[in-house]
Amino acid sequence: QVQLQQWGAGLLKPSETLSLTCAVFGGSFSDYYWIWIRQPPGKGLEWIGEINHSGGTYYEPSLKSRVTISVDTSKNQFSLKLSSVTAADTAVYYCARVTGSGTYYFDHWGQGTLVTVSS
Amino acid sequence: QSALTQPRSVSGSPGQSVTISCTGSSSDVGSYKFVSWYQQHPGKAPKLIIYDVTKRPSGVPDHFSGSKSGNTASLTISGLQAEDEADYYCCSYAGTYVVFGGGTKLTVL
DSSP: OOEEEEEEOSEEOTTOOEEEEEEEESSOGGGSEEEEEEEOTTSOOEEEEEEOTTSOEEEOTTTTTTEEEEEETTTTEEEEEEOSOOGGGOEEEEEEEEEOSSOOEEEEEOOOEEEEEOO | OOOBBOOSEEEEOTTOOEEEEEEOOTTTTTTOSOEEEEEEOTTSOOEEEEBTTTBOOTTSOTTEEEEEETTEEEEEEOSOOGGGOEEEEEEEEOSSOEEEBOOEEEEEO
16 A cells, blocks of 8 residues: 655745655655655645656746755655745645656656645 | 647536547647646636546546547546536646646536
8 A cells, every 4th residue: 555645844935945745655756756746725736746767856837946856765755855945835835746657647646745835 | 848738628517527638749748648638617726636647646536538539638527516617727747847636627517
């Protein structure tokens, strides 16, 4: 049974750096891609970016200058850093597993972390 | 890249069928067979219900089905049940990025 468990600071001040980590339990970590998605309050899902097998990353262009996704294969964990946050970054952030290679979908999700940016 | 276009809301009575459309472009939905659909109940993480346009993951009831024509994908829910009331999001792979639809709220009357 695959489980994703995520954690990180839930309250930030403007200009601070958002930092979240997602631990993966079960399955083969290196066989999948890993992704971060966010959902502003009352709004839809937004793709932030992903990291693939070889550490290659793809980011949403509007966030690219502020986002870093990294992976620690020794711990089966991956992380999100988003710098210089503003109120517009307030959202529930989800980590998820990507099944790619001839297909593409998110089959396992973390529980979500509400991150609020407020002075 | 722009978000995929979904109706904001749809509704139906128990036992009826509803279809949710998801319109993209030739850069995303029209070029790839990697369209997926997610169901989200309030306060919960999204759940995969359709992938690769038409495929259902193990454990997803067969009254959910997907299709695609050109730049528009569709999710059909037949035999509506009370527990189907939720938000539904489409998603398309587009090479170097991923795009979601704005979401559709399904109300079971």
